[in-house]
Amino acid sequence: MYIEQYLNEEQDPKIVEKLLGKLKDMLTSGEVITYIAVQKKPAVTLLPDCIVITSKRVILCESAKLGLTTNFEIFTWQEVKEVAFKEEFFGAKFTIIPQNGENLTVEYIPKIQARKLYQLASEALEKKMEEQRLRELEFKKATTPPVMLKSTADLPNIEPPLKPTEEPVLKASVPVPEPEDELTLKLKKLKTLFEKQLITQAEYEQKKNDILSQF
Template sequence: MILIDRFLSDEQDPKAVERVLGKLNDMLSTNEELIYMAVQKKPAVNLLPDCIAVSNKRIFYCEPVNFGITMNFKDISWKSIKEVSFKEEFFGSKFICVPQHGENIITEYIPKVQARKLYQAAYEQLESFREQQRLNEMEERRSSASPVTVNAVAEEPAVINEPPAYTPPAYIPPAPAPVEEAEDETTLKLRKLKTLYDKHLITQDEYDAKKADILASL
């Protein structure tokens, strides 16, 4: 038996909730649980409000007919729902269910607080259903994947190669060291002059003048 108190937390009409729960209790399938219920509240006369109930398997639309004597129930499973949304207006909110096929299902005059919680419950259940679908599809793909067959390969006997007999390398005489030619006196003077300039012991002008003198003596 479903307890009515948990569905009256946001000022839902008690009579409407009691009437709908009495019917839904017989319609729930195995392991199905009602999560939230919103009751329509029209701005003028609210004698026969529509109700929307969310379970872990579907959304129920409950509409009183014949002056409230009987009820029409329509349901849509999460598999058939593309998305849900709500839109706040001056008089309450609209709750919108977009099915995979067909026209949108719009219910008006849902109190704003109830519309927010109805949307939250429906969105969470829709996402939970989609996640479970993804997991099931991944499991099916893993199950249907063909197993990899590993063919046994006969081991060939190992061949032991003995190392070749040692042969000493042939003697190669070292290459003669290059003979450096002695620098002439002019080259030595120019090198010393450059060293003095690099160490900043003479100026550029002194370096150029001395270099010219050395080269003129050739």
């Protein structure tokens, strides 16, 4: 297993190589190690603790029995509530807060490694929450009964409202004037000429008698 990809922030190559030899037999199918942080105390650190981030878990590795054995505290991302870190004068404290149980803290993690741990762990937790949200959404869709539309036969028989009866409107009959005969028209014209003083009284009487004689 290549170790160069895990030595970006001045991790101890010997510690990383030794730890990878133990972790390679612990990884599940499809699981990939993404980061390894190595404890560095102010004095010489002979047996440093380590924190390992994988695609599925976070692993705390504590040396025991003068480095002959290693104690592992393993949490899947579903078991982690959140992570936190606090920078101090010498390095930083990195804390894992599980869903159940006590918090676990590793001190003297180099500050740059603690920041990287926090970044990767936060991304893994966000991904877990999104996957959980999608699963809950799919479950809700699968368990929600479909809405059945009622057929028209099941609907109550509601007759359309009756339109108000329109009463017939009686229209007043307009009398059609009868056409005037020729004699009447001549008499009206003659009178008009007299009223406009275009003919004399005598001429009017004479013409009127002539017209009436034709009746």
